[in-house]
Amino acid sequence: MDPRKVSELKGFVQLCESNPGILHLPEMSFFRTWIQGMGATIPPPPKGGDSCKGGCPCGPSSTSASAPQPEPPVPSESEESEIEIDKEGVIELDTDELQEMGEYENIEVSEEMMDQANEKKMEAINALGEGELQKALDLFTEAIKLNPCVAIMYAKRASVYIKMQKPNAAIRDCNRAISINPDSAQPYKWRGKAHRLLGHWEEAAKDLATACKLDYDEDASALLKEVQPKANKIIEHRRKYERKKEEKEIREKKERIKKAREEQAQAQREEEARQYGGGYFPAGPAGFPGGAPPGMPGLGDLLKDPELLNAMKDPEVMAAFQDVAQNPANITKYQNNPKIMALVTKLNAKFGASP
DSSP states (O other), X not given: OOHXXXXXXXXXXXXXXXXXXXXXXXXXXXXXXXXXXXXXXXXXXXXXXXXXXXXSTTSOOTTTSOOOOOOOOOOOOOTTTSOOOOOTTOOOOOOOOOXXXXXXXXXXXXXXXXXXXXXXXXXXXXXXXXXXXXXHHHHHHHHHXXXXXXXXXXXXXXXXXXXXXXXXXXXXXXXXXHHHOTTOHHHHHHHHHHHHHHTOHHHHHHHHHHHHHHSOOHHHHHHHHHHHHHHHHHHHHHHHHHHHHHHHXXXXXXXXXXXXXXXXXXXXXXXXXXXXXXXXXXXXXXXXXXXXXXXXXXXXXHTTSHHHHHHHHSHHHHHHHHHHHHOXXXXXXXXXXXXXXXXXXXXXXXXXOOO
C-alpha cells in the first residue's frame, strides 16, 4: 500500500473536519451518498459559507472572510511625552549678532600686543568686579583682538556673557577657547553654565564634570549636582524610549512572519479545496478507492461503475477498507479473500497498477 496515498486521504479527512462545507459541494454528492450509506451523519450546510471561512469553493472569497481583529496599537512615545523636568532658571536663546572673535589664524602677535592685551584684560576684570558688565565685555573684546591666541581671554569674556544672560554667545567663546586649549577647565565650566541656562541638561552635566575633572571647582561642582539628576532622568527616559522602540520592531517583525505563515497556510488550504472540489479525492491505499493524477480515474469516475459501487456498499468490503486505511500493511490479511481481492484487481486494472 502506498503510504503517500494514505497520507493524502488523512489530509482530506482533516480538511473536512475543519471545513465541513466541502461535503456540500455539488461534485461531492457521491461522497455524501456513500457516507450516509455507511450510517454517518453529515453536518448541515453552512449558512453563507461561514464554516469554510473563505478557504474552499463553497464559501466566500478569502478577501470577504472576516478578518481577525487587530491588536490595539501601542501608543507611541516621544522623548518629551512622559518626562517632566523643572525648568526653573531656563531662559530663551539669545540671538544677538556674532561677537568679534579676533583674527585667530592670520595674525602674528608681538610682545607689545601681548602686553596691551594683558592690560586690557586687567581693566576688564576690574570693571567686572565693579559690576560694569558692558565695559568689561568691551575691554575683553579689545584684549582678544590684540591677542586672539589665549584661551582664557575667551573664557573670561564668556563669564561676562553668562552674567548678561547671553548663553549662546558664551558658548561660542568657550568653543573657541577649547579649540585653542582643550585642557583648560574654565571654558568647560562656563559652557556648562551656559547649557544650564538653556536647559541643555546633558550637555551641562558633561561640561561641568569635565571642568571638575581638569581642575576641581566648588562652583562648578555645586552646579553639577543640580543638573546631573536631570540629565540622568533624560538618559533613562531615552533608554526606555529606545527599548520600547526595539520591542515594537521585534513585535512587528513577529507579526509579519505570523501573517506570512497564515497567508501561506490559507493559500495551501485553498489549493487543497480546489483540488478536492474538482473531483480529485485524496489517494487511498493501493487497490482501494482514491484519487489519481490528471488523466487517471478519480473517485467520482470509479463509483460510476455499478460493480464497484455495489462492492463498496458491502460491509465486509468497507470494513477491510477501513482496516487497511488505518494500517496499509493489513492488506496482506485479505490476500486469500476472493471478494476483497476481486475488488483490488478491478481497481488496479483501472489505475494500471500491479496488485
